[in-house]
Amino acid sequence: MRDASSRLLNYAHLSGLVASCGRGGDLRLGAALHATVVKHPAHFRLCGDHPHLRHVLVVWNALVYMYARCGRRDDAGKVFDEMRVRDAVSWNSLIAASSSRGGPAAASDALALLGRMLRESDRRAVACDRATFTTVLSVCARAWSGAGATSLLPACRVVHGLVVTCGFGAEVAIGNALVTAYFECGSPASAERVFHGMGEKNVVTWTAMISGMARAELYKESFMLFREMRRMVDANSATYSSALLACAGSLAAREGQQVHGLVVKAGFEADLHVESELMDVYSKCGLMDDALTVFRSCREPDEVFLTVILVGFSQNGMEEKAFELFAEMVGAGIDIDDNTVSAVLGAFGASAPFALGKQIHALIIKKCFGWNTYVCNGLVNMYSKCGELRESVQVFDEMPSKNSVSWNSIIAAFARHGHGLEVFRLFESMKADGAKPTDVTFLALLHGCSHVGSAKKGLEILNSMSSQYGILPRMEHYACVVDMLGRAGLLDDAKSFIEDGPFVDSALLWQALMGACSFHGNSEVGKHAAEKLLLLDPNCTAAYVLLSNIYSSEGRWDDKAKVMKRMRKMGLKKDTGKSWIELEKEVHSFVIRSTSHPESAAVDDVLHHLSTVASDQDPMEGTAL
DNA sequence: CTAGGGTTAG
Numbered sequence: 001m002r003d004a005s006s007r008l009l010n011y012a013h014l015s016g017l018v019a020s021c022g023r024g025g026d027l028r029l030g031a032a033l034h035a036t037v038v039k040h041p042a043h044f045r046l047c048g049d050h051p052h053l054r055h056v057l058v059v060w061n062a063l064v065y066m067y068a069r070c071g072r073r074d075d076a077g078k079v080f081d082e083m084r085v086r087d088a089v090s091w092n093s094l095i096a097a098s099s100s101r102g103g104p105a106a107a108s109d110a111l112a113l114l115g116r117m118l119r120e121s122d123r124r125a126v127a128c129d130r131a132t133f134t135t136v137l138s139v140c141a142r143a144w145s146g147a148g149a150t151s152l153l154p155a156c157r158v159v160h161g162l163v164v165t166c167g168f169g170a171e172v173a174i175g176n177a178l179v180t181a182y183f184e185c186g187s188p189a190s191a192e193r194v195f196h197g198m199g200e201k202n203v204v205t206w207t208a209m210i211s212g213m214a215r216a217e218l219y220k221e222s223f224m225l226f227r228e229m230r231r232m233v234d235a236n237s238a239t240y241s242s243a244l245l246a247c248a249g250s251l252a253a254r255e256g257q258q259v260h261g262l263v264v265k266a267g268f269e270a271d272l273h274v275e276s277e278l279m280d281v282y283s284k285c286g287l288m289d290d291a292l293t294v295f296r297s298c299r300e301p302d303e304v305f306l307t308v309i310l311v312g313f314s315q316n317g318m319e320e321k322a323f324e325l326f327a328e329m330v331g332a333g334i335d336i337d338d339n340t341v342s343a344v345l346g347a348f349g350a351s352a353p354f355a356l357g358k359q360i361h362a363l364i365i366k367k368c369f370g371w372n373t374y375v376c377n378g379l380v381n382m383y384s385k386c387g388e389l390r391e392s393v394q395v396f397d398e399m400p401s402k403n404s405v406s407w408n409s410i411i412a413a414f415a416r417h418g419h420g421l422e423v424f425r426l427f428e429s430m431k432a433d434g435a436k437p438t439d440v441t442f443l444a445l446l447h448g449c450s451h452v453g454s455a456k457k458g459l460e461i462l463n464s465m466s467s468q469y470g471i472l473p474r475m476e477h478y479a480c481v482v483d484m485l486g487r488a489g490l491l492d493d494a495k496s497f498i499e500d501g502p503f504v505d506s507a508l509l510w511q512a513l514m515g516a517c518s519f520h521g522n523s524e525v526g527k528h529a530a531e532k533l534l535l536l537d538p539n540c541t542a543a544y545v546l547l548s549n550i551y552s553s554e555g556r557w558d559d560k561a562k563v564m565k566r567m568r569k570m571g572l573k574k575d576t577g578k579s580w581i582e583l584e585k586e587v588h589s590f591v592i593r594s595t596s597h598p599e600s601a602a603v604d605d606v607l608h609h610l611s612t613v614a615s616d617q618d619p620m621e622g623t624a625l
Numbered sequence: 626c627t628a629g630g631g632t633t634a635g
Binding site: 130134137138171172173174175176177178179180202203204205206207208209210211212236237238239240241242243244245271272273274275276277278279280302303304305306307308310311337338339340341342343344345346372373374375376377378379380381403404405406407408409410411412415416438439440441442443444446447476477479480483508512 | 626627628629630631632633634635
């Protein structure tokens with residue numbers, strides 16, 4: 001052990017270690033190994049006369065790769081610049097590092113490097129290989145981030161041209177990368193053209209097409225490709241996952257079940273990707289029993305899988321289940337991430353367990369998820385739904401970056417709490433902040449108008465939607481307007497708004513009007529609305545109930561009985577209204593005239609006692625305060 | 626080179 005080098009790992013060990021730091025994202029260890037290289041320049045000099053030049057080059061390439069994988073474009077570039085000898089792997093690793101630039105900048109960086117590589121290859125004989133092109137294309141594909149998607153299309157076309165020029169036009173892997181990149185850049189047509197031009201296609205090719213079409217919401221195409229593919233090559237779990245993505249997107253329950261059958265037959269039912277996608281299909285289609293069967297059959301759920309079922313619960317009216325499962329997961333120490341937290345926050349609404357909400361917020365702070373916009377938006381909503389407007393505002397003010405949903409959420413929060421004027425101030429701030437109003441923004445604004453009773457302002461808003469903001473109002477917006485007119489007591493105006501409008505299916509609107517009529521006790525318009533609604537939707541329980549209420553208030557008991565009979569004939573039952581209160585982390589719910597609560601006798605005693613006290617002279621007498 | 630998840634209105 002005379003010199004330092006004999007204590008060192010050998011070249012092969014070192015490059016392997018550096019590369020694995022890259023794969024694992026261990027920048028600390030990777031940089032420490034880099035320091036070792038720097039400290040022993042004699043051993044790592046990249047010169048033609050070095051006895052182990054090949055091995056030394058591999059070490060340097062590994063360093064570039066390591067920095068690239070750790071998201072350090074600049075450090076990768078510095079290492080690369082110091083290298084006197086380079087090969088295709090050096091270039092490819094540096095190109096891969098461009099993706100950390102993010103957005104369109106990543107693509108232009110990768111293109112610039114590719115250009116440099118092509119120019120220098122004439123002199124130094126470093127030729128591009130197939131990895132060069134798949135790397136550039138995957139950078140272009142990943143650089144996509146919503147808005148900049150179309151601007152990357154030219155970059156893809158340039159690379160496509162170079163692929164052909166450089167003689168890689170027949171490579172399957174490169175064709176696959178082109179297909180993927182074109183889909184990501186928002187051009188399914190170009191992807192399809194590449195696909196049809198490919199002489200050789202493998203599972204990856206087909207899967208890229210199936211998932212690309214599904215993501216582009218071209219579900220028919222996706223299904224057709226899946227069917228066609230099964231005659232050509234064997235599907236793998238990625239293929240099934242992609243086919244299920246199309247089922248989930250198009251709410252195709254039957255197709256989902258069929259693919260489920262194929263999944264079982266092919267033996268992929270224990271694949272987490274497939275299982276998560278299956279649950280997603282079932283819960284989006286409202287088949288929670290089937291989703292739960294998949295859920296229970298899963299042996300090793302991960303955080304994605306759990307996020308899917310949480311969303312399924314909250315979108316199918318099983319919010320309590322979502323809270324329960326989330327608490328169980330956290331209690332069991334299962335890994336959760338920011339997506340899981342956003343999902344559970346989305347369950348707040350129908351019920352709003354404030355104590356749990358605060359605990360989740362604490363967890364978010366502990367886990368450092370506060371940088372995530374989805375998470376913060378979820379908190380804003382959670383607090384406002386729990387009745388804590390101030391907390392909601394505080395989260396909103398302190399969140400690191402806001403998007404349209406953030407603004408929609410805070411506007412809705414103020415609308416929900418009846419602060420109509422604040423709603424419009426926030427709308428102005430939203431625009432000043434550069435956030436684009438969306439259709440939901442206008443729902444929240446109209447909701448705000450209802451609360452201040454400003455029907456005029458509301459109608460202005462409705463008109464400005466399409467004329468100023470280019471957003472077409474949906475039925476929900478019109479329903480909001482009817483609700484607004486109705487709340488303001490302008491029931492006849494609301495009625496003519498519906499009847500004069502060009503609405504194809506106005507059920508939602510009559511329902512809104514009906515609600516307003518029962519609030520104002522206007523039986524005239526109310527009856528009209530209910531009858532209109534029953535014509536459009538004979539299964540609408542609420543319409544029968546309203547009619548029957550109107551008849552009883554008028555003492556027309558025969559008519560009331562007729563309505564109730566009509567309702568029963570349709571096989572309908574009135575929903576029971578419940579009230580609930582949360583005590584000591586437990587939700588107690590009560591139904592009128594029901595003794596279903598285990599302690600209803602004790603509750604009755606206390607109520608009886610309180611009403612006795614209330615009728616006494618001094619209302620405070622006898623209370624233990 | 627291909628596959629899974631999150632927030633907003635009612």
